[in-house]
Amino acid sequence: MSDNIHVLTVDDSASMRALLRAALSSRGYNVSQAEDGIAALEWLQDNGSEVDVIVTDINMPRMDGFGLIEALREQTRFRDCPILVLSTESSDEKKARARSAGATGWIVKPFDAEKLDTALRRVTH
Amino acid sequence: MFHNTELSVGQPRRITVMQGHAYVGAEPNEILTTVLGSCIACCLYDPLAKVGGMNHFLLAEPTPGSGTVADQNYGIYLMELLINQMMTRGGLKSRMKAHVYGGANMHVGMARIGDANARFAINFLAEERIPVARADTGGESARRVDFDPVLGRTRCRVVEPVAAPSAKPAPRPQTGGGDLELF
Numbered sequence: 001m002s003d004n005i006h007v008l009t010v011d012d013s014a015s016m017r018a019l020l021r022a023a024l025s026s027r028g029y030n031v032s033q034a035e036d037g038i039a040a041l042e043w044l045q046d047n048g049s050e051v052d053v054i055v056t057d058i059n060m061p062r063m064d065g066f067g068l069i070e071a072l073r074e075q076t077r078f079r080d081c082p083i084l085v086l087s088t089e090s091s092d093e094k095k096a097r098a099r100s101a102g103a104t105g106w107i108v109k110p111f112d113a114e115k116l117d118t119a120l121r122r123v124t125h
Numbered sequence: 126m127f128h129n130t131e132l133s134v135g136q137p138r139r140i141t142v143m144q145g146h147a148y149v150g151a152e153p154n155e156i157l158t159t160v161l162g163s164c165i166a167c168c169l170y171d172p173l174a175k176v177g178g179m180n181h182f183l184l185a186e187p188t189p190g191s192g193t194v195a196d197q198n199y200g201i202y203l204m205e206l207l208i209n210q211m212m213t214r215g216g217l218k219s220r221m222k223a224h225v226y227g228g229a230n231m232h233v234g235m236a237r238i239g240d241a242n243a244r245f246a247i248n249f250l251a252e253e254r255i256p257v258a259r260a261d262t263g264g265e266s267a268r269r270v271d272f273d274p275v276l277g278r279t280r281c282r283v284v285e286p287v288a289a290p291s292a293k294p295a296p297r298p299q300t301g302g303g304d305l306e307l308f
Contacts, residue, residue, distance in 0.1 A: 014252045015186060015201045059209050061218065084305070088206045089213075099308040109205070110196040112303035119305035 005124050006030040010040045010056040010068060011086075020055070023113035029120070037063025041071055048077060052124050055116075058087040058094065066101050073102035082123035086111060137273075142166065142179045145197035147207040149178030149214050150274035157272045160284060161227030163239035165200060165246050165262070166270050168224040169207055169255070170277035171216035177274030178214075180207040184238070185245030194303070200242065204249050221255045224279050226270045228262035231286060239263060 007029050009020045017033050024031045032047070034040035037060060044051065054072070058065035065085055072078040082104040087094075090108045098106060104123055107116065137156045142148050144164055148157055157179045159166050170177040186201040187194070195201050208218060228243030243262035250257055259279065261268065266283045273279075 012253075013201075013205055013249075015249055016205065019186065019195055019201060059212050088202070088209045095306070095308075103308055105305050105307040107303060107305050110194055110199075110202045110303065112194045115303040115305070122305065123307075 004028065004030055005052045005120060006032065006050050007120060008032045008034065008040060008044070008051045008054045009086075010034045010037065010054065010060070010065070012036050012057065012060040016057070020111075023111075023116065024120075027113070027117050036060040037065065037068035037071070040068055044072070044078070051081065053082045053084065053120055055084045055086050055120075058085060058089055058098070066097055069098065069101040069103050084119065084123065086116075142181045144181050144183055145203070147178060147180035147203050147210055149176060149207070149210040149216075151176040151214050153275050155274060157274055159270055161268045161270065162229055162231045162286065163227070163242060165225060165227040165242045167200075167204060167207065167246055167250070168226070168270070168272045168279055169211055169216070169221050170224075170274070171211065171220045172222070172277055173220055174215040174217065175275050176211060176214045176216045177272065177277055178207050178211050179270075179272050179274075180204065182242070185242050200245050200249065204246070204253075208253065208255075218253065218255065222258045222277070223250050223255050224272070225250070225257055225260040225262060226268055226279075226281050229264050229266055229268065231265060231267070233265070 011017050012035050021031050034043050056065040069083055085098050085103050085106045088109045095106050137154045139156050139158050142157050142159045159181050164183050166181045168179045180203040182200040182203040183198045186199050225246045228239035230237045230239040261281045267286045268281055269284045271280045
C-alpha cells in the first residue's frame with residue numbers, strides 16, 4: 001500500500017479523473033482532483049502543504065499542464081514537489097518542454113495502475 | 126494501423142480506421158472510413174481549422190477497480206487520444222463538433238454492449254462540452270461510415286453484418302504506455 005501518499009491529479013476529462021481516483025484510492029492513496037491548471041493552483045493555494053505528488057495532464061482548457069508546472073516551480077514551497085505528466089502525448093518536443101518547465105517525469109497513457117503506483121512510490125520516497 | 130488505398134488521380138484517398146485506432150486528417154481529397162458493429166466511431170471536426178478525425182473503439186471504459194488497463198480497446202483512451210491529436214493539428218476543443226456512429230446490438234439476447242458504448246460516447250462528449258451534430262447509433266445493423274476530415278461531411282449507411290469486424294479486443298501495440306520516464 002502507499003502509506004497514505006496524497007496525490008493531486010489534474011485532468012479535464014471527468015471519466016479519466018474517475019478512473020484515476022478508483023485506481024489510486026484502491027491502492028491506499030489519498031486522492032484530490034482538479035479539472036485544469038487554474039483549478040489546481042486554486043486548490044493548492046489552500047491545501048498545498050498536504051500534497052506529496054502531482055500528476056497532471058497536458059492538454060487542458062484555461063491553463064494547460066505546462067503552465068501549471070511553470071507556475072508551481074515559481075513558488076518556493078512547490079519547487080521540490082514531484083510533478084508527473086500523464087498524457088496521450090509522447091513527442092520528444094512536448095517532453096522537452098515539460099522537462100524545461102520543471103516536470104519530474106512523464107508517463108504515456110494508456111496508464112497501467114500497477115505501473116502508476118510504482119512510479120508514484122518511486123518519486124515520493 | 127491504417128489501410129491506405131490510392132485509387133487514382135482525382136479519386137479520394139481512403140483511409141480505413143481500424144478498431145483501436147484514431148486518425149486525424151487535414152488533407153483535401155482524403156476520406157476516413159470504417160465499418161462498425163457494436164463498436165463506436167466518433168468523428169470530430171473543427172470547421173475553422175478544417176481538421177477532422179475519427180476513432181474506433183470496442184468498449185467504453187474498464188470497470189473501476191478491475192485492474193484492467195484503459196488501453197486501445199477503450200473509448201476513454203481513444204476519445205482523449207483523438208481530441209489531443211486534433212489539438213496537435215490546430216483544432217480547438219471549443220470549436221469542435223462531433224458525429225457518433227455505431228453501437229449496434231448485433232446479437233439478440235446478449236449484453237447490450239452497443240447501447241453502453243453509445244451512451245459512453247454521448248456522455249463523454251457532453252462532459253467535454255463538444256456538441257454532437259449527428260448521432261446514428263443502436264439498432265441491430267452494421268454500419269459503414271465515411272468521413273471527409275476537411276469538409277466535416279459524413280455518410281453513414283447500413284451494411285451486411287458480415288462486413289462488421291468481430292467484437293474482439295485488438296492486439297495491443299507495443300507503445301510503451303504506462304512506463305515512467307524520469308527527467
